[in-house]
Every structure is written in structure tokens, then in C-alpha cells.
Amino acid sequence: xxxxxxxxxxxxxxxxxxxxxxxxxxxxxxxxxxxxxxxxxxxxxxxxxxxxxxxxxxxxxxxxxxxxxxxxxxxxxxxxxxxxxxxxxxxxxxxxxxxxxxxxxxxxxxxxxxxxxxxxxxxxxxxxxxxxxxxxxxxxxxxxxxxxxxxxxxxxxxxxxxxxxxxxxxxxxxxxxxxxxxx
Amino acid sequence: xxxxxxxxxxxxxxxxxxxxxxxxxxxxxxxxxxxxxxxxxxxxxxxxxxxxxxxxxxxxxxxxxxxxxxxxxxxxxxxxxxxxxxxxxxxx
Numbered sequence: 001x002x003x004x005x006x007x008x009x010x011x012x013x014x015x016x017x018x019x020x021x022x023x024x025x026x027x028x029x030x031x032x033x034x035x036x037x038x039x040x041x042x043x044x045x046x047x048x049x050x051x052x053x054x055x056x057x058x059x060x061x062x063x064x065x066x067x068x069x070x071x072x073x074x075x076x077x078x079x080x081x082x083x084x085x086x087x088x089x090x091x092x093x094x095x096x097x098x099x100x101x102x103x104x105x106x107x108x109x110x111x112x113x114x115x116x117x118x119x120x121x122x123x124x125x126x127x128x129x130x131x132x133x134x135x136x137x138x139x140x141x142x143x144x145x146x147x148x149x150x151x152x153x154x155x156x157x158x159x160x161x162x163x164x165x166x167x168x169x170x171x172x173x174x175x176x177x178x179x180x181x182x183x
Numbered sequence: 184x185x186x187x188x189x190x191x192x193x194x195x196x197x198x199x200x201x202x203x204x205x206x207x208x209x210x211x212x213x214x215x216x217x218x219x220x221x222x223x224x225x226x227x228x229x230x231x232x233x234x235x236x237x238x239x240x241x242x243x244x245x246x247x248x249x250x251x252x253x254x255x256x257x258x259x260x261x262x263x264x265x266x267x268x269x270x271x272x273x274x275x
Contacts, residue, residue, distance in 0.1 A: 016222035053226045060186050085261040102253045
């Protein structure tokens with residue numbers, strides 16, 4: 001069984017600023033308090049295609065993901081590692097991120113896709129962020145009997161974290177806007 | 184903690200990774216390059232090469248082996264063959 005949901009958000013900031021904010025989202029010291037579930041972010045690989053203007057990056061995220069007490073009993077850990085693969089197309093002004101969990105795969109598979117594109121109604125000044133998340137409890141895992149409940153709980157958590165992420169992004173964008181006005 | 188080999192399992196959660204300083208140096212360089220050059224169309228050459236090399240070497244030395252295998256597996260799923268991905272992207 002898969003639980004999937006989509007969200008869309010419009011940033012009233014140009015794509016250049018929003019995509020730059022995305023890179024800073026987890027490391028920004030002021031905002032670490034809000035995104036406290038993100039413990040570490042490491043860049044594992046990067047590749048710039050100097051002809052096409054495409055930037056490929058792979059990052060590893062270490063996330064604190066505690067669940068209800070019984071979940072911890074079954075899973076045995078509350079730290080989860082994820083891999084985030086990003087492609088930024090400088091020419092078409094598009095940024096796509098795909099994040100998947102690498103730990104806890106026996107129990108659960110989560111895939112999150114985020115895209116940042118110029119807003120069709122105002123491509124030079126606004127950016128659309130569309131996000132798709134799918135959550136799947138592995139059928140034969142120890143969680144299978146409570147799959148629906150766990151998926152629901154996970155979805156709620158992700159929605160909360162997405163909202164926090166957007167809040168952080170908006171702050172960073174405002175900060176960058178103020179900085180560029182000063183120059 | 185994080186991606187690196189466990190040294191002391193009783194150490195505080197907020198213990199800094201041995202590569203944290205090098206990571207910050209690289210990320211700061213990258214963020215600057217991205218905002219000031221890449222998004223303005225200046226992608227003709229790699230930058231932050233020295234910072235990247237130092238950081239990457241630190242990670243290679245300290246990365247937990249089991250975890251690395253799993254990371255590479257999932258990265259393989261996300262990027263089936265970079266060439267395939269590239270040709271799909273260029274035709275869209």
C-alpha cells in the first residue's frame with residue numbers, strides 16, 4: 001500500500017534566489033532550530049557539465065526520526081539516512097531534487113520529489129515549488145499489520161516538516177532579497 | 184552519528200563530525216559560486232575545487248563502509264546511468 005500526496009507552493013521570489021535558498025535550507029544556522037530533525041548534511045558527489053549548464057549533486061542527509069515507542073521497539077533506531085539527488089538546469093531554470101531513504105528500507109520506502117520552476121504567470125519574479133511524496137510500508141515487514149496507521153503518521157510528519165521547510169525557505173529568500181538590495 | 188564511522192557511541196548527539204570544518208568551507212564556497220556565477224549563466228568552469236577535494240578526502244577516510252555501499256545503491260537507483268539521464272533530459 002502506498003500513500004502519496006502532492007503539494008504546491010508559490011514563492012514570490014525569482015527562481016535564482018529560491019534555488020540558492022534551497023541549497024542553504026539545512027545549513028542555515030538561524031533556521032536549524034526549526035529544522036532540528038535534520039542532523040547532518042554531507043555532499044557526496046557533484047558534477048558540473050560546463051557545456052549544458054547542468055549541475056548534478058548527490059547529498060546524504062542524516063535525520064532524527066523518532067516515532068511512537070512501539071515503532072522504536074520494532075525498528076530499533078531513530079536515526080535515518082537519506083540520499084538526495086539534485087539536477088539544476090541553468091539554461092531552462094529548473095531544479096529537481098529526489099530524496100529516498102537508505103536506512104530502514106526493510107520497513108519503509110519514502111520517496112520525495114521537489115521541483116522549482118519559474119512561475120508560468122510571472123517567470124522572472126516568481127517560482128513554483130511542486131512536491132510529491134510517496135510512502136510505502138514494506139508488505140512483509142514487522143510493520144505490515146499496522147501499515148495504514150504508520151503511513152498515515154509518516155504522512156502527517158512529512159506535511160509538518162514540509163511546512164517548516166517552506167517557512168525556512170521564505171526566511172532565507174527574504175534575507176537574500178534584503179542583502180541584494182543593500183549592494 | 185551521521186555518515187561517519189562510530190568512534191564513541193556514548194558521545195553526545197551534537198558531537199561535531201571530523202569533516203565539519205571542511206564541509207562548511209566547501210558549502211560556503213559552493214553557495215557563493217552558485218548565487219554569484221552559476222545562476223547568472225557562468226558555468227564554464229568548475230570552482231571550489233580545492234575545498235571540494237579536501238572535504239571529499241576527509242569523507243573518504245572517515246565514511247562508514249556499510250553505509251557507503253547502501254548510499255551508492257540508492258544513488259544508482261536515482262541516477263540509473265548518468266548517460267541515459269542526460270539523453271532523456273536533453274530530449275525533453
